Amino acid sequence: MVLPNVISPEAVLQARRDIYRGVGTAWTALSRKDGDPGAGDEVRTTGTAPSIAALFNDFGLRQLLEECLEAPVPEVQQGQIALLFPGNAVNQSNPKYGDSGMAQCGHPGDSIPWWGWSGHLDGQWAGGCVPPEKPDVPETDGRYSFESPMEQTFNKDGETHWYSDPSTNGGLLHFSPESNLANFTCLVGVALSDQTMEGVGNLGLLKGGWKVVNDVLNQQRAAGGTLGPEDYQGGLWPREDVKAPNGHGLRHMPDAVREAFKEDAVTTPDGQIWPRPTLMQLKAGDAVVVLHQTPQ
Numbered sequence: 115m116v117l118p119n120v121i122s123p124e125a126v127l128q129a130r131r132d133i134y135r136g137v138g139t140a141w142t143a144l145s146r147k148d149g150d151p152g153a154g155d156e157v158r159t160t161g162t163a164p165s166i167a168a169l170f171n172d173f174g175l176r177q178l179l180e181e182c183l184e185a186p187v188p189e190v191q192q193g194q195i196a197l198l199f200p201g202n203a204v205n206q207s208n209p210k211y212g213d214s215g216m217a218q219c220g221h222p223g224d225s226i227p228w229w230g231w232s233g234h235l236d237g238q239w240a241g242g243c244v245p246p247e248k249p250d251v252p253e254t255d256g257r258y259s260f261e262s263p264m265e266q267t268f269n270k271d272g273e274t275h276w277y278s279d280p281s282t283n284g285g286l287l288h289f290s291p292e293s294n295l296a297n298f299t300c301l302v303g304v305a306l307s308d309q310t311m312e313g314v315g316n317l318g319l320l321k322g323g324w325k326v327v328n329d330v331l332n333q334q335r336a337a338g339g340t341l342g343p344e345d346y347q348g349g350l351w352p353r354e355d356v357k358a359p360n361g362h363g364l365r366h367m368p369d370a371v372r373e374a375f376k377e378d379a380v381t382t383p384d385g386q387i388w389p390r391p392t393l394m395q396l397k398a399g400d401a402v403v404v405l406h407q408t409p410q
């Protein structure tokens with residue numbers, strides 16, 4: 115659901131100013147400690163600026179959701195800032211491996227069609243460290259050890275294990291015996307820049323993909339199993355894609371979704387299907403509300 119022109123130009127500019135301020139601060143801090151000047155953790159903290167929460171709280175979006183859900187929706191305290199840095203057309207937030215780093219799905223970011231859109235559902239475990247490259251000897255690479263998956267563990271170089279809990283996004287491998295997906299209602303996005311052409315960091319959505327996701331979840335429930343990735347009932351949604359180039363691709367949506375959108379997709383020589391997302395073309399101040407089951 116697109117809501118055109120709901121945020122005031124002043125509020126958009128204030129949010130942009132706070133983001134730029136956060137980026138500048140992070141850049142300075144990172145270069146002082148010889149870090150990689152990428153989109154680091156400090157940049158994410160700008161999501162806690164009051165101007166970010168105001169985008170949701172002060173322009174009717176909260177009230178709209180209350181009407182849709184027929185339930186109280188509290189004010190938000192923060193928002194996630196999604197930035198696309200110049201020259202980094204494929205945004206995989208993995209500065210360690212450069213602009214074309216390994217994506218969570220286990221494929222190099224610059225090998226993924228549709229500006230690197232590989233699709234995911236929110237509320238999932240996203241790996242305890244940056245997605246690994248394929249190691250020469252997996253047995254001796256500490257990042258691959260599953261010896262202590264329920265706590266943060268490190269290899270000899272101090273790197274977090276791939277399988278550690280919580281993950282890089284704070285998600286857990288297993289939220290409860292019933293579900294490996296965190297509870298999630300919807301995504302609310304606000305464009306703070308002109309995004310009326312493709313490839314400028316647009317939100318990508320798989321229109322109608324929620325129906326396939328819903329179907330898979332119902333099948334998992336009917337089989338009496340845990341909802342979400344890891345799939346204990348035989349092939350509905352295995353968590354890891356061992357055929358991915360890094361051997362540890364994460365299936366952030368079931369393969370049935372790729373299959374259902376095959377016709378309009380790009381299929382790479384390795385057989386992987388990459389569905390074509392709808393890249394939202396929004397103007398600064400437009401908002402979008404997305405159902406939680408829609409791959410994005």
Ligand SMILES: [Fe+2]
Binds near residue numbers: 235236
């Ligand atoms: Fe997401």
